[in-house]
Amino acid sequence: MRRSAAPSQLQGNSLKKPKFIPPGRSNPSLNTEITELNPDIKLSEGTANNAFLQAQNDSGVCGSNLLPTKGRSKEINDGTTLDSPPLVHLAPKEIIESKGQEEESESLVKYFNVVWCKPSKKKHKKWEGDAILIVKGRSFTLKDLDGKDIGKGIGHKFKELETIEEGQTLMIPGKELEIVGIISPDDFNSGRCFQRGGGSPAIPSSQTARKCFSNPFKSVCKPSSKENRQNGSQNCKPRYDPYAPNSLVMPLPDKNHQCMFNKNNFPLVEVVVDPHLVYHLRPHQKEGIIFLYEVVMGMRMNGRCGAILADEMGLGKTLQCISLIWTLQCQGPYGGKPVIKKTLIVTPGSLVNNWRKEFQKWLGSERIKVFTVDQDHKVDDFIKSTFYTVLIISYEMLLRSLDQIKNVKFDLLICDEGHRLKNSAIKTTTALISLSCEKRIILTGTPVQNDLQEFFALIDFVNPGILGTLSSYRKIYEEPIIMSREPSASEEEKKLGERRAAELTCRTGLFILRRTQEVINKYLPPKIENVVFCRPSALQIELYRKLLNSQTVRFCLQGLLDNSPHLICIGALKKLCNHPCLLFNSIKEKERSSTCDENEERRLYEGLLRVFPADYNPLLFTEKESGKLQVLSKLLAVIHQLRPTEKVVLVSNYTQTLNILQEVCRRHGYAYTRLDGQTPISQRQQIVDGFNSKYSSDFIFLLSSKAGGVGLNLIGGSHLILYDIDWNPATDIQAMSRIWRDGQKHSVHIYRLLSTGTIEEKIYQRQISKQNLSGAVVDVTKTSEHIQFSVEELKNLFTLHESSLCVTHDLLGCICTRGEDQTDDSSEKIAISRHCQLGPHHQKPNSLKPLSMSQLKRWKHFSADDINLTDPFLKGIRENVSFFFQNITHTTAMQ
Numbered sequence: 084m085r086r087s088a089a090p091s092q093l094q095g096n097s098l099k100k101p102k103f104i105p106p107g108r109s110n111p112s113l114n115t116e117i118t119e120l121n122p123d124i125k126l127s128e129g130t131a132n133n134a135f136l137q138a139q140n141d142s143g144v145c146g147s148n149l150l151p152t153k154g155r156s157k158e159i160n161d162g163t164t165l166d167s168p169p170l171v172h173l174a175p176k177e178i179i180e181s182k183g184q185e186e187e188s189e190s191l192v193k194y195f196n197v198v199w200c201k202p203s204k205k206k207h208k209k210w211e212g213d214a215i216l217i218v219k220g221r222s223f224t225l226k227d228l229d230g231k232d233i234g235k236g237i238g239h240k241f242k243e244l245e246t247i248e249e250g251q252t253l254m255i256p257g258k259e260l261e262i263v264g265i266i267s268p269d270d271f272n273s274g275r276c277f278q279r280g281g282g283s284p285a286i287p288s289s290q291t292a293r294k295c296f297s298n299p300f301k302s303v304c305k306p307s308s309k310e311n312r313q314n315g316s317q318n319c320k321p322r323y324d325p326y327a328p329n330s331l332v333m334p335l336p337d338k339n340h341q342c343m344f345n346k347n348n349f350p351l352v353e354v355v356v357d358p359h360l361v362y363h364l365r366p367h368q369k370e371g372i373i374f375l376y377e378v379v380m381g382m383r384m385n386g387r388c389g390a391i392l393a394d395e396m397g398l399g400k401t402l403q404c405i406s407l408i409w410t411l412q413c414q415g416p417y418g419g420k421p422v423i424k425k426t427l428i429v430t431p432g433s434l435v436n437n438w439r440k441e442f443q444k445w446l447g448s449e450r451i452k453v454f455t456v457d458q459d460h461k462v463d464d465f466i467k468s469t470f471y472t473v474l475i476i477s478y479e480m481l482l483r484s485l486d487q488i489k490n491v492k493f494d495l496l497i498c499d500e501g502h503r504l505k506n507s508a509i510k511t512t513t514a515l516i517s518l519s520c521e522k523r524i525i526l527t528g529t530p531v532q533n534d535l536q537e538f539f540a541l542i543d544f545v546n547p548g549i550l551g552t553l554s555s556y557r558k559i560y561e562e563p564i565i566m567s568r569e570p571s572a573s574e575e576e577k578k579l580g581e582r583r584a585a586e587l588t589c590r591t592g593l594f595i596l597r598r599t600q601e602v603i604n605k606y607l608p609p610k611i612e613n614v615v616f617c618r619p620s621a622l623q624i625e626l627y628r629k630l631l632n633s634q635t636v637r638f639c640l641q642g643l644l645d646n647s648p649h650l651i652c653i654g655a656l657k658k659l660c661n662h663p664c665l666l667f668n669s670i671k672e673k674e675r676s677s678t679c680d681e682n683e684e685r686r687l688y689e690g691l692l693r694v695f696p697a698d699y700n701p702l703l704f705t706e707k708e709s710g711k712l713q714v715l716s717k718l719l720a721v722i723h724q725l726r727p728t729e730k731v732v733l734v735s736n737y738t739q740t741l742n743i744l745q746e747v748c749r750r751h752g753y754a755y756t757r758l759d760g761q762t763p764i765s766q767r768q769q770i771v772d773g774f775n776s777k778y779s780s781d782f783i784f785l786l787s788s789k790a791g792g793v794g795l796n797l798i799g800g801s802h803l804i805l806y807d808i809d810w811n812p813a814t815d816i817q818a819m820s821r822i823w824r825d826g827q828k829h830s831v832h833i834y835r836l837l838s839t840g841t842i843e844e845k846i847y848q849r850q851i852s853k854q855n856l857s858g859a860v861v862d863v864t865k866t867s868e869h870i871q872f873s874v875e876e877l878k879n880l881f882t883l884h885e886s887s888l889c890v891t892h893d894l895l896g897c898i899c900t901r902g903e904d905q906t907d908d909s910s911e912k913i914a915i916s917r918h919c920q921l922g923p924h925h926q927k928p929n930s931l932k933p934l935s936m937s938q939l940k941r942w943k944h945f946s947a948d949d950i951n952l953t954d955p956f957l958k959g960i961r962e963n964v965s966f967f968f969q970n971i972t973h974t975t976a977m978q
């Protein structure tokens with residue numbers, strides 16, 4: 084039968100749509116091979132005619148796709164010829180089958196690639212779409228290539244469905260189908276059958292890390308034309324000696340790549356990274372550069388040049404990119420011609436100057452001319468000049484200068500802290516998508532796989548269309564994966580979800596690279612982490628009790644209020660934990676404002692003012708009024724006394740709290756500097772540099788982690804104090820990573836301050852238990868507004884444990900007697916039998932994943948009066964502390 088071209092062919096969109104493989108193109112030899120390779124796959128009883136089972140292939144996750152069956156033959160079919168495939172009408176019918184036969188057939192699932200059109204008697208059909216036909220026992224489902232159901236039927240005669248085969252035409256209600264090929268279960272389960280061609284590896288993964296050290300002059304210099312010969316003789320030499328010891332040579336492109344990108348037959352030349360850079364590179368950075376090179380050159384996936392470098396914080400993503408830019412800007416594998424001319428780096432405002440500094444640090448100021456955009460240096464100046472090759476701009480400035488930037492041809496686009504592009508609807512993302520540059524790199528230290536839709540946005544940004552459309556992605560990956568994780572998921576759903584997740588990882592793994600902190604541990608000094616449980620002051624406890632007794636909290640716990648008033652309650656408790664004067668300010672503010680929709684908040688504060696002294700002045704707050712502030716003040720004094728040359732980074736998520744901390748610095752005469760959301764971008768790097776300088780007299784760096792923490796290097800400080808806790812462990816991890824990074828010379832001390840028995844402990848417990856148990860990877864931008872609380876959870880949040888030294892320790896079910904008061908909420912206990920302070924750590928402690936309950940159990944812990952407490956810093960602050968957890972990460976070597 085002659086047929087019109089299938090839509091997949093007509094659209095010319097081979098990247099998104101599976102290729103139409105007509106029955107005649109089936110490859111008998113391939114099938115023979117597959118059958119032979121899979122001796123386990125046998126024709127099941129009574130299905131000798133089933134070509135699908137013969138061709139079934141358990142290919143690896145990234146294996147081959149559609150497996151055409153053996154050429155259909157007259158012998159297999161009941162006398163029908165190839166040109167006139169059997170026409171079977173699949174109208175619902177009553178089936179009279181023997182029971183045994185029915186059961187057998189029910190379990191049989193078959194998948195077919197089909198084309199469909201409206202039923203017609205015309206000889207030359209006008210096929211309207213490609214689709215996937217799933218036949219299971221007596222029912223079938225037809226899905227389009229976006230995974231959407233476009234046809235369904237049940238109760239069909241078993242025999243008819245059993246004998247479907249390639250080339251056959253079927254009638255289903257409203258549609259006529261032609262079977263184009265058979266799909267292996269693996270191709271269906273992985274979802275590959277829906278979207279093929281979009282990301283096929285250009286090189287097998289086993290070769291990906293291979294370095295090629297072949298002689299560039301050996302047989303590769305084959306200039307074909309005169310011009311090429313000239314070019315060849317000029318540029319045939321690698322820029323640096325590939326045979327020098329420790330040289331870092333990029334892999335050579337394979338034949339396919341050469342066919343596609345070396346049309347002029349330029350001689351192949353080794354691309355060698357500047358030895359000046361290689362001298363400094365860590366092993367993981369060398370691998371990272373090879374990875375980036377392969378991806379942006381399109382050597383990993385034909386025609387796809389987008390990468391995500393998701394190394395954990397502090398692993399030197401900046402240096403890896405700088406090395407790549409410098410290499411591609413001067414060299415290339417074809418005739419040595421440079422691959423790129425201009426690079427655009429987009430980064431958060433606070434890091435614009437950090438990038439400039441890193442270029443300077445690694446390459447000096449002569450090799451690459453970088454242009455940073457700020458108030459005095461406009462994009463136009465970059466455009467007018469031929470001097471600069473790299474433009475560094477903040478996301479905010481990019482939006483303002485988009486029109487000019489669009490006029491420049493950039494060959495490489497780097498988006499630092501690129502997880503912000505996870506929302507494809509926001510302006511920044513659409514602006515960047517509108518740039519025509521194909522080679523795109525996202526840098527992020529934050530894990531990106533926590534939300535499947537956000538994951539899609541990042542992938543689609545670097546390699547547009549590689550996962551199909553958003554709606555097809557949802558059907559093919561997101562829905563089955565999410566469904567498989569529901570407690571009610573059937574075995575079949577679980578398997579499908581797992582398989583689809585594996586396929587997604589495989590498809591994207593070619594261009595995503597993530598290494599953990601462990602790879603640089605040996606270059607870092609030891610890290611001592613402490614969780615310090617601070618006794619709340621008498622004033623705090625009294626206010627806390629009153630807040631919990633308020634009508635608003637009671638109504639919340641009865642589930643009686645809409646509009647999320649629990650968030651107001653949580654906010655008030657958190658403020659109180661930081662300092663009562665913050666709560667006082669809020670109450671006063673509420674008194675002044677008169678909007679009636681804030682009644683809940685007003686009711687929450689009822690009677691609270693009476694708890695404060697009559698003449699309370701928040702500006703004259705004292706340290707004694709807050710347990711945590713008292714501990715902080717002591718801690719600063721101890722550090723100052725014991726390590727007069729060392730410096731402290733003091734972190735809070737709230738500007739108002741930072742104001743209090745700043746006032747404490749002022750009162751004690753500590754020199755400080757401050758960076759928060761209000762700090763002008765142009766001043767940020769200066770402030771960071773000032774603090775890091777050994778000549779600086781600053782003792783304290785006040786940092787608002789949410790406003791400007793990402794990407795900063797604060798290695799001038801070796802003590803970091805987290806004054807308050809965020810729901811999201813990633814925010815805290817971001818902050819902690821500011822000082823424990825390459826270049827740090829001192830042992831690093833981290834102190835997390837928590838008010839004992841309060842909501843802060845609960846948030847901490849949530850960080851280490853819930854988030855971890857669910858396996859969810861978290862993201863810095865998630866806030867409490869995104870968290871759903873059950874009434875049970877709210878009850879737990881709104882409980883004050885006054886007599887416990889450490890509720891967190893109680894919950895660990897530790898059998899030591901250091902936390903005296905065991906909580907009565909036994910359902911939350913994790914029963915383990917262990918001795919206190921197990922000593923050596925069994926788990927890898929250094930990855931920047933949120934800490935888990937089981938890891939915390941292995942930390943040393945002490946009540947404040949414990950005689951074993953030897954740490955001089957902790958000893959100095961024990962007076963106002965009820966409990967400590969401590970973990971020491973010993974690193975093997977210092978640089």
Ligand SMILES: Nc1ncnc2c1ncn2[C@@H]1O[C@H](COP(=O)(O)OP(=O)(O)OP(=O)(O)O)[C@@H](O)[C@H]1O
Nearest residue numbers: 363364365396397398399400401402528794796825
């Ligand atoms: N090979 C190296 N030798 C010495 N210092 C290095 C090396 N690589 C990077 N560094 C330094 O380590 C610090 C951290 O690097 P960088 O800022 O690039 O980290 P990052 O991976 O971008 O982290 P984040 O996700 O926090 O932004 C910088 O001061 C950088 O100069």
Ligand SMILES: [Mg+2]
Nearest residue numbers: 400401499794
């Ligand atoms: Mg960075």
